[in-house]
Amino acid sequence: MSNVAQALLQFAGVQPSLFASNSRYQATPTATYTTGGGLQVAYLLRRFVPQPAQLAEVAQYTVTQGDRLDICAARYLGDPTLFWRLCDANGVLRPWQATATVGTVLRICLPQGIAGVQNAG
Structure with missing residues (x-):
């Protein structure tokens, strides 16, 4: 996705997703872990299955x-x-x-x- 497209989405309050709209993980948030060496690693937070x-x-x-x-x-x-x-x-x-x-x-x-x-x- 281009920087312009990302800026437009963020301005509109839309958060881009790494997952397709039909994925069970589409609405699952991500987080970032920074290693001791300064490397940032993005990861998927836990998806809680609904009752x-x-x-x-x-x-x-x-x-x-x-x-x-x-x-x-x-x-x-x-x-x-x-x-x-x-x-x-x-x-x-x-x-x-x-x-x-x-x-x-x-x-x-x-x-x-x-x-x-x-x-x-």
Whole structure:
């Protein structure tokens, strides 16, 4: 990114990210560590996984034989790389565990920080 573009973004209050907009780390802040020799090393701060109950559920999906989380993400979220949102919504740390058992009901939720409509039924 050019210095002019960075200046415009900072003037507008937008912080550039090292991660794509669909990355689970996009909103995770970074910090800088300075070594004894004066070398500055940027690093990613810890991403805290949200509690599933804090996410607004918009749908449910029952796992069938041969399901894959990336395909479910493409179907329900419009992007297969958002599989991590399904993991967050269902308290799963390893993606393959979410679809390992036929009959498991997956929660499809809004992203963290976006409130849903209560009792919209």
